[in-house]
Amino acid sequence: MNKQTEIINALHVQQKIVPSEELRVRVNFLKDYCRKTGAKGFVLGISGGQDSTLAGRLSQLAVEELRAEGYEATFIAIRLPYGTQQDEDDAQLALQFIKPDRSLTFNIEAPVNVFVEAYEKADSKSLTDFHKGNVKARMRMIAQYAVAGEHQCLVVGTDHAAEAITGFFTKFGDGGADLLPLAGLTKGQGRELLIELHAEERLYLKTPTADLLDNKPLQADETELGLEYAVLDEYLVGNEVAPEAKSQIEDRYTKTQHKRELPVSPFDQWWK
Ligand SMILES: Nc1ncnc2c1ncn2[C@@H]1O[C@H](COP(=O)(O)OP(=O)(O)OC[C@H]2O[C@@H]([n+]3cccc(C(=O)O)c3)[C@H](O)[C@@H]2O)[C@@H](O)[C@H]1O
Numbered sequence: 001m002n003k004q005t006e007i008i009n010a011l012h013v014q015q016k017i018v019p020s021e022e023l024r025v026r027v028n029f030l031k032d033y034c035r036k037t038g039a040k041g042f043v044l045g046i047s048g049g050q051d052s053t054l055a056g057r058l059s060q061l062a063v064e065e066l067r068a069e070g071y072e073a074t075f076i077a078i079r080l081p082y083g084t085q086q087d088e089d090d091a092q093l094a095l096q097f098i099k100p101d102r103s104l105t106f107n108i109e110a111p112v113n114v115f116v117e118a119y120e121k122a123d124s125k126s127l128t129d130f131h132k133g134n135v136k137a138r139m140r141m142i143a144q145y146a147v148a149g150e151h152q153c154l155v156v157g158t159d160h161a162a163e164a165i166t167g168f169f170t171k172f173g174d175g176g177a178d179l180l181p182l183a184g185l186t187k188g189q190g191r192e193l194l195i196e197l198h199a200e201e202r203l204y205l206k207t208p209t210a211d212l213l214d215n216k217p218l219q220a221d222e223t224e225l226g227l228e229y230a231v232l233d234e235y236l237v238g239n240e241v242a243p244e245a246k247s248q249i250e251d252r253y254t255k256t257q258h259k260r261e262l263p264v265s266p267f268d269q270w271w272k
Pocket residue numbers: 134137163167168169170171172173174209210211212221224258
């Protein structure tokens with residue numbers, strides 16, 4: 001099996017999706033897992049970006065259906081800005097579209113800044129902007145798990161195939177979640193699902209950004225990655241891409257394998 005096919009299979013990517021069917025499969029997954037675990041619903045950080053807009057709406061649809069079927073479940077959306085978010089208006093638009101049962105705001109600025117100060121004291125050097133960015137992503141994870149713990153809910157993750165293939169997430173940060181309703185979807189397929197859900201164009205045409213850096217607010221993922229989502233999507237659906245892009249993608253996939261596995265133990269073989 002060639003590397004591309006191996007990756008496509010490992011990430012469960014389908015060449016084509018039927019959006020209405022795909023929505024049903026993913027809402028059913030959220031409902032089934034919620035019932036099976038006895039959880040009281042879901043928690044998810046809403047950034048204003050495409051992925052959390054989609055996963056948030058799927059979560060809200062799932063709890064509404066569960067309640068209609070007699071199972072009490074709630075979706076709690078969490079705004080997790082670091083100070084004032086430059087694209088706060090997009091986050092508010094996402095919330096209007098998702099219509100969560102409950103929405104709360106947890107500003108991560110103060111805890112992140114306290115952490116950065118403590119780090120400086122401990123290591124006699126300051127944390128780089130890049131690593132502070134990962135602390136922000138992990139602080140968001142801590143906040144989501146605190147809310148999930150208090151309300152006996154599960155933390156929804158927004159990882160999908162176009163992020164998984166490059167390992168473009170913070171390990172145990174936004175990568176730390178209980179269930180992944182968008183797994184296997186390309187970025188474009190996620191967009192198709194938002195269109196099927198009648199989301200406003202602005203919500204799915206928005207430039208993807210991790211927005212983790214103080215020095216480069218709203219930096220496009222594609223700038224940091226040096227790869228376009230359109231090219232990642234082409235590769236993921238089995239099409240040919242330029243040889244340099246192919247080797248860049250496959251190299252990143254191999255180097256980030258540790259992020260797609262649970263912490264490695266002496267009984268694991270995958271890393272050998
Ligand atoms: N081979 C290996 N086996 C086991 N563990 C290994 C390892 N290599 C590194 N590690 C561990 O992994 C750590 C590095 O991983 P990690 O801490 O995640 O850090 P890293 O991958 O360096 O950075 C995270 C990247 O994800 C991007 N990101 C984050 C959050 C959201 C989004 C978004 O798409 O919106 C993107 C972010 O911009 C950045 O480029 C190392 O410090 C080390 O502890």
